[in-house]
Amino acid sequence: MPPRNKVYDLPPEIREELNEKLVSTGFQGYSALADWLEDRGYNVSRSSVHRYGKDLQEEFEEAMGDVRKTTELARAMTAEQDDESGALIDATARIVQDQLLRITIAMRKAEHEPEKAAKHLASVTRALADIGRVSLGQKKWARELRLEIAQEAAEAAEGALAGQGMTREAIDSIKRDILGIAG
Numbered sequence: 001m002p003p004r005n006k007v008y009d010l011p012p013e014i015r016e017e018l019n020e021k022l023v024s025t026g027f028q029g030y031s032a033l034a035d036w037l038e039d040r041g042y043n044v045s046r047s048s049v050h051r052y053g054k055d056l057q058e059e060f061e062e063a064m065g066d067v068r069k070t071t072e073l074a075r076a077m078t079a080e081q082d083d084e085s086g087a088l089i090d091a092t093a094r095i096v097q098d099q100l101l102r103i104t105i106a107m108r109k110a111e112h113e114p115e116k117a118a119k120h121l122a123s124v125t126r127a128l129a130d131i132g133r134v135s136l137g138q139k140k141w142a143r144e145l146r147l148e149i150a151q152e153a154a155e156a157a158e159g160a161l162a163g164q165g166m167t168r169e170a171i172d173s174i175k176r177d178i179l180g181i182a183g
Contacts (some may be wrong), residue, residue: 006044007052014040019056026035027057066099096131147179154178 008017014037021033034046124152154175161171 005052006042006048010037010044014042018052022053023060025069027053027060055084066095096127150179 007018010018018037020035025033030050031046033053034044034049037044037049052133096111157174158171161174
């Protein structure tokens with residue numbers, strides 16, 4: 001197993017500032033960033049900064065791709081302006097679940113600050129449970145709404161068909177079909 005990158009040993013505020021500098025420079029200028037760290041009293045090689053920067057760049061580009069996909073998905077779904085089925089909620093829940101799972105995997109890979117990682121992992125677990133409850137609640141609501149609409153349609157059909165002189169047997173058969181009950 002290769003030794004851990006020295007960038008991870010930096011204090012969180014210095015690492016955060018390094019992250020900002022990496023993003024703002026387009027993930028370039030690793031020598032200058034290594035010099036910047038050295039000026040602050042941290043001996044981190046250019047190659048360590050470069051390896052860390054490449055990993056951060058991959059994460060950044062993946063996150064930006066996800067943001068673009070999410071934005072396009074939201075645009076497409078709101079363009080329909082008819083979300084009776086809760087598709088937008090379901091899609092959002094899937095996206096959030098995906099992100100929370102990525103965070104969970106990243107937390108497992110984090111070798112430093114295990115107490116902090118455990119605390120964040122607990123938060124992620126609660127968030128996943130909350131998303132699951134929202135999704136299940138939405139699906140239950142959609143089922144109940146479909147049943148209510150089918151019952152209203154069956155009652156309307158019953159009234160209309162009785163007015164046309166259909167037999168009770170025929171009306172009940174049609175109502176079962178509308179309600180999806182096997183007859």
